[in-house]
Amino acid sequence: MQLLLAEDELDLARAIEVILTKQGYLVDVVHDGEDAYQYAQLSQYDGIILDIMMPKLSGIEVLTKLRATGSQVPILLLTAKSAVDDRIEGLDAGADDYLTKPFNMGELLARVRAMTRRKAVFVVDVITFGDISLDKQLRQLSTRDSDVKLANKEFQILEILMENPRRIFSAEQLLEKIWGLDSDVETNSIWVHISNLRKKLQGLHSNVKIIATRGAGYSLEEHHD
Incomplete structure (x- = not known):
């Protein structure tokens, strides 16, 4: 399965990429919202992991733009914010799930497996x-x-x-x-x-x-x- 990871914290992005790759995922990594949106437009990913706080475009803005084009790719939001309103905003914008930083890598993998399983129900490989x-x-x-x-x-x-x-x-x-x-x-x-x-x-x-x-x-x- 192919995933897109958009995270502007370079060390965290690298750590997540390594973990996902070891689990057999193919991972494209970008570090700002504009690149995230462009990559998502170019390929049919099985899932996207979006940090909310990113340069150029926020994760919410990327999510909103993708859903406006009709994209149904599963999207997991990463956020340093724990306020209920922020989680609601992401889910209302069309996110499939969210994970608050700091998080356990095991939990991240579980969330990724869950959202890609949902996609596998209706996506032909x-x-x-x-x-x-x-x-x-x-x-x-x-x-x-x-x-x-x-x-x-x-x-x-x-x-x-x-x-x-x-x-x-x-x-x-x-x-x-x-x-x-x-x-x-x-x-x-x-x-x-x-x-x-x-x-x-x-x-x-x-x-x-x-x-x-x-x-x-x-x-x-x-x-x-």
Whole structure:
């Protein structure tokens, strides 16, 4: 499952990221409300953890904007405030749950499990485009006649492209979304994984291709020869 964590306290954000990653979650981390909203618009997350007090946009503002677009992604609010009115404001704005700082990491994990279980009731973990299907649980790419397992980074790249077909993503955007804002991984790593994905799509005899647009980036397109 893929989560978005928006927390401006860097040490706390890192601690939460480590705990969630050890539990098998894929975690994107941002440190202000504007980035949180942009990331939430770009990907279909299984859950979002939002700190209320953030620069640029507050967690409540991000939550309100997302719900206004029709987004139903489960959202857990983190707040240093314990006043009842603050909790009511968050829930009225569309939050699924809240957790008051300081909190126990075990409780955070329990809250995350609870909100993602609620989403799993109605969310299908298979996405399709053209003649291919991607099983998020198995990390398996399939056509009608064959299938292939994907490595972790290959899966994350293809998931982004399949959830946003025909949309161009630069190598820098993919790198930031998958490895994080502070990663020192080079952009040629994206090219290597794209190359591997192209070979797997070709091996499946799919009519879906990853197209490189010079100076812009990569997009997923359906081609009929």
